[in-house]
Amino acid sequence: MSLLDLKLYKNMLLIRKVEESIAKNYDAGKMRCPTHLSIGQEAAASGVGLALKKSDSAVSTHRAHAHYLAKGGNLNAMIAEIYGKATGCCKGRGGSMHLIDRKVGFEGSTAIVGNTIPIGVGLGLSKKISKKKSISVVYCGDGSVEEGVFYESINFAATKKIPVLFVCENNSYSVYSPLLVRQPEGRKIHEMVKGMGVDSAYEDGNDIRKVYRLTKRAISKIYETGNPFFMELQTYRWREHCGPNYDNNIGYRSEEEFLEWKKRDPIKLFEKKLLKEKICTKGEIRRINKEVLGQIKEAFNFAKSSPFPDPSEAFDSMFA
Amino acid sequence: MKKKRLITFVEAIKEAIDQSMQKDGNVIVFGLGVDDPKAIFGTTEGLQKKYGKNRVFDVPTSENAMTGVGIGAAIDGKRPLMVHQRLDFFLLAMDQLVNAAAKWYFMFGKQQSVPITIRLIMGRGWGQGPTHSQNLQAWFAHIPGLKVVMPATAADAKGLLISSIKDNNPVIFMEHRWLHNLKGEVSKSYKPIPLGKANIIRKGSDISIVAMSYMVIEAIHAAEFLEENGISCEVVDLRTVAPIDYDSIYNSIKKTKKVLVLDTGTLDGSISGEIVSKVVENLWDTLDSKPERLAMPNFPEGTSFALTKNYHVSSEDIVLKILEMLNQDIELGKFFKKEYPHDVPGDWFTGPF
Numbered sequence: 001m002s003l004l005d006l007k008l009y010k011n012m013l014l015i016r017k018v019e020e021s022i023a024k025n026y027d028a029g030k031m032r033c034p035t036h037l038s039i040g041q042e043a044a045a046s047g048v049g050l051a052l053k054k055s056d057s058a059v060s061t062h063r064a065h066a067h068y069l070a071k072g073g074n075l076n077a078m079i080a081e082i083y084g085k086a087t088g089c090c091k092g093r094g095g096s097m098h099l100i101d102r103k104v105g106f107e108g109s110t111a112i113v114g115n116t117i118p119i120g121v122g123l124g125l126s127k128k129i130s131k132k133k134s135i136s137v138v139y140c141g142d143g144s145v146e147e148g149v150f151y152e153s154i155n156f157a158a159t160k161k162i163p164v165l166f167v168c169e170n171n172s173y174s175v176y177s178p179l180l181v182r183q184p185e186g187r188k189i190h191e192m193v194k195g196m197g198v199d200s201a202y203e204d205g206n207d208i209r210k211v212y213r214l215t216k217r218a219i220s221k222i223y224e225t226g227n228p229f230f231m232e233l234q235t236y237r238w239r240e241h242c243g244p245n246y247d248n249n250i251g252y253r254s255e256e257e258f259l260e261w262k263k264r265d266p267i268k269l270f271e272k273k274l275l276k277e278k279i280c281t282k283g284e285i286r287r288i289n290k291e292v293l294g295q296i297k298e299a300f301n302f303a304k305s306s307p308f309p310d311p312s313e314a315f316d317s318m319f320a
Numbered sequence: 321m322k323k324k325r326l327i328t329f330v331e332a333i334k335e336a337i338d339q340s341m342q343k344d345g346n347v348i349v350f351g352l353g354v355d356d357p358k359a360i361f362g363t364t365e366g367l368q369k370k371y372g373k374n375r376v377f378d379v380p381t382s383e384n385a386m387t388g389v390g391i392g393a394a395i396d397g398k399r400p401l402m403v404h405q406r407l408d409f410f411l412l413a414m415d416q417l418v419n420a421a422a423k424w425y426f427m428f429g430k431q432q433s434v435p436i437t438i439r440l441i442m443g444r445g446w447g448q449g450p451t452h453s454q455n456l457q458a459w460f461a462h463i464p465g466l467k468v469v470m471p472a473t474a475a476d477a478k479g480l481l482i483s484s485i486k487d488n489n490p491v492i493f494m495e496h497r498w499l500h501n502l503k504g505e506v507s508k509s510y511k512p513i514p515l516g517k518a519n520i521i522r523k524g525s526d527i528s529i530v531a532m533s534y535m536v537i538e539a540i541h542a543a544e545f546l547e548e549n550g551i552s553c554e555v556v557d558l559r560t561v562a563p564i565d566y567d568s569i570y571n572s573i574k575k576t577k578k579v580l581v582l583d584t585g586t587l588d589g590s591i592s593g594e595i596v597s598k599v600v601e602n603l604w605d606t607l608d609s610k611p612e613r614l615a616m617p618n619f620p621e622g623t624s625f626a627l628t629k630n631y632h633v634s635s636e637d638i639v640l641k642i643l644e645m646l647n648q649d650i651e652l653g654k655f656f657k658k659e660y661p662h663d664v665p666g667d668w669f670t671g672p673f
Contacts, residue, residue, distance in 0.1 A: 091429035122392020152385030320433030
């Protein structure tokens with residue numbers, strides 16, 4: 001377990017530090033696109049991402065940095081994309097909300113809530129038709145549960161028996177609107193989905209070991225039964241919906257609520273465990289931190305020094 | 321002399337799908353009712369039996385998700401052909417069409433395109449009414465990244481559908497219900513007709529009529545009648561409305577100096593408006609009279625037999641418009657006496673849709 005533990009820790013840390021670096025550099029005005037940070041939600045992303053194979057396909061949402069990095073997406077290409085550079089993973093056409101790294105099975109994230117849910121189901125359908133030994137993973141949030149396409153997709157995946165793992169990160173907010181004004185009190189997302197005919201489970205999304213174990217169990221179940229599986233992971237978004245700042249002062253949620261969740265920082269919690277269980281030493285933690293920060297520095301240097309795409313590329317052919 | 325091989329538009333569509341599935345094992349066909357007893361007006365008849373339930377299957381009534389499912393399958397290497405018995409239902413799928421299918425290739429830096437073909441069947445008459453009769457080609461043509469195909473003949477239905485399925489991009493393939501029983505000469509072989517190329521379906525010298533889909537048929541009726549009266553019309557069948565083959569349109573107008581553009585959709589914001597504005601921008605000095613258009617009025621189609629009496633553009637309207645443009649007067653005679661009611665394409669059509 002220890003090697004895996006260190007991988008999980010390092011991946012979460014990478015995501016956290018990448019996001020913090022974006023936040024720190026954002027005000028310079030060089031990352032000129034809407035950017036949704038995953039700080040606070042790292043365990044959900046890393047615990048799922050590291051349980052997947054490269055050949056598993058994943059699609060995600062507007063808040064996709066963590067999913068992309070946990071699936072093994074190229075860091076340099078992601079940062080360059082946010083900087084709008086020619087070396088970005090979409091050559092500057094997508095920005096933060098459209099990430100792709102097909103080499104590692106990250107098939108795309110898009111900006112419209114719920115938009116990639118059926119696309120992920122389609123990837124799974126294609127795998128089923130071709131009898132491929134891999135699954136499709138759909139990352140979504142609690143907001144997407146309010147979109148019609150969510151129900152259509154769950155219904156079709158259940159009816160057609162499609163090998164899809166739905167990963168719903170419930171961070172309790174859609175932009176600034178809390179879950180209570182959006183969904184009936186007491187109705188659990190995972191229970192509702194079970195009622196629709198898809199096996200489901202609920203887990204603490206800030207406990208990376210639990211997330212990882214649940215994902216492994218879910219994947220085995222998908223292979224065993226051929227049916228889709230749905231995971232609801234409870235977590236919390238630390239910063240504003242879109243942008244680099246904290247926003248506990250603007251009035252839609254309280255500082256106390258944030259501080260409660262901060263006590264459950266997935267990275268700090270896991271770091272404590274690793275030390276307590278003597279899986280690694282403080283020195284090793286420092287070394288991992290240094291390594292991660294070095295990698296990030298390199299990625300930002302790469303992005304900043306990369307050329308912009310030629311303006312004429314904006315009017316290249318629209319067609320393949 | 322070799323006997324002509326005449327088959328209906330429906331048979332041509334079925335043949336195109338069948339041959340495409342035979343050629344490429346990645347072609348899959350789905351849509352509500354593709355394997356039901358009516359088989360989408362007969363166009364998908366027998367395909368499931370021949371290619372299996374893995375490749376031809378019925379789906380839930382979930383237009384938006386099923387479009388997304390098609391997109392996902394397409395980026396994984398399949399070539400989905402989706403079918404909607406009525407275009408109007410496909411409006412539920414605009415997020416997937418516009419935000420995903422049309423953008424994917426561009427927004428992900430040209431790494432992966434979405435080779436999906438979406439067949440939309442459009443109605444007219446027989447009480448199809450406000451929400452079963454919309455011809456929204458202008459909507460789709462407005463979205464960069466989509467190709468929009470509108471065949472008028474059986475041969476084109478086959479050749480253009482083959483090309484649409486072969487195309488690496490999302491293609492909206494629009495079939496007018498009133499064309500389904502039309503017979504035409506169609507080659508038995510697998511022959512794609514290139515997208516984006518218009519067809520001069522009738523040569524002429526006095527005026528150019530530019531049309532798409534069912535309006536091509538009305539144009540030909542009008543042109544035949546006018547020919548008997550010494551007026552020679554050239555009919556340009558657009559075949560695809562995105563992209564539009566302006567070269568063919570301009571070449572025809574350079575010869576005739578006059579143009580009448582027909583549209584199966586409502587007038588404002590229509591394909592016909594786009595064509596007229598391009599003609600004015602590019603051939604202003606060539607034109608010897610102002611370009612004209614005939615399209616549906618800016619109202620939904622009413623359901624009642626009475627309310628559609630003056631709603632649709634027919635060959636009679638085309639004849640009158642051309643006579644006005646040419647400032648000519650001829651004996652209209654029996655051409656203006658219909659053999660069947662105005663809300664059906666012919667005696668064969670008895671509904672229900």
